Amino acid sequence: MTTTDLSMTDLVSGAGGHATQNSNNRKLETHVHLAAINRTQTSTPGSPTEGDTYIAGTGVSGWTGELDGVASQTFVAGNVIRSIGGGWVGWSPMEGWVAAVAGEDIFVVHNGTAWIFLGAYAVATGLAGAGTTQGAATQLGFGVSQVTTSTGTDNAVKLPAAEAGGHATVINADSADAVQAFPASGDAINALSADTAYSLAAGTTAAFRAVNATTWYSILGA
Numbered sequence: 001m002t003t004t005d006l007s008m009t010d011l012v013s014g015a016g017g018h019a020t021q022n023s024n025n026r027k028l029e030t031h032v033h034l035a036a037i038n039r040t041q042t043s044t045p046g047s048p049t050e051g052d053t054y055i056a057g058t059g060v061s062g063w064t065g066e067l068d069g070v071a072s073q074t075f076v077a078g079n080v081i082r083s084i085g086g087g088w089v090g091w092s093p094m095e096g097w098v099a100a101v102a103g104e105d106i107f108v109v110h111n112g113t114a115w116i117f118l119g120a121y122a123v124a125t126g127l128a129g130a131g132t133t134q135g136a137a138t139q140l141g142f143g144v145s146q147v148t149t150s151t152g153t154d155n156a157v158k159l160p161a162a163e164a165g166g167h168a169t170v171i172n173a174d175s176a177d178a179v180q181a182f183p184a185s186g187d188a189i190n191a192l193s194a195d196t197a198y199s200l201a202a203g204t205t206a207a208f209r210a211v212n213a214t215t216w217y218s219i220l221g222a
Helices: 018-032
Strands: 053-055 064-067 070-074 080-084 087-091 098-101 106-110 115-120 123-128 143-149 156-158 167-172 179-182 198-200 205-210 215-220
Touching: 018 080, 018 087, 115 167, 167 179, 198 205
Parallel strands: 064 087, 123 143, 143 167, 156 179
Antiparallel strands: 053 080, 064 070, 080 087, 098 106, 106 115, 167 205, 179 198, 205 215
């Protein structure tokens, strides 16, 4: 057999220390290729596949396994947890650990206290505005979003919830109509009131950076 990510070859059963070595191979590849399905998991996932990896979310409870080499521990928020050999193995992260979060197409880094936003690798193209209100707006993610269709009645898009360090670039590729970029509910852009849209004229681009959990600032491009 081989490991799921790096295809490291297991020692055959009966070889000296094979169980320990094979387990260590799987732990090693967790850190070499640290890619979590999500960072919000609060309960034990059902029917996991070997190698499934999560970052435990706030409010996690009842999820147990080996933690930092000690058996039968209860995982806490921020732990990196991986399905290995039919059980769960977890680690308390250290400052400088970097993980991809597949469900959001972002990277996060641990600062010694918590996981924080590091960067985004998603690029979405060919998007269209929807409605003219925050509630009807097309939801955007972190990374780059290109809006190619905007009309007078369908011109709204919505940024993801602000998160310190988060970035989202919105390209209005429509040649005639403005795009209204709303923040997530309760958030604000620049000095605008909460929940108020930022207008991007036709053919312009704005890069948004979040400084905390409620506020975005924009840099308008050409």
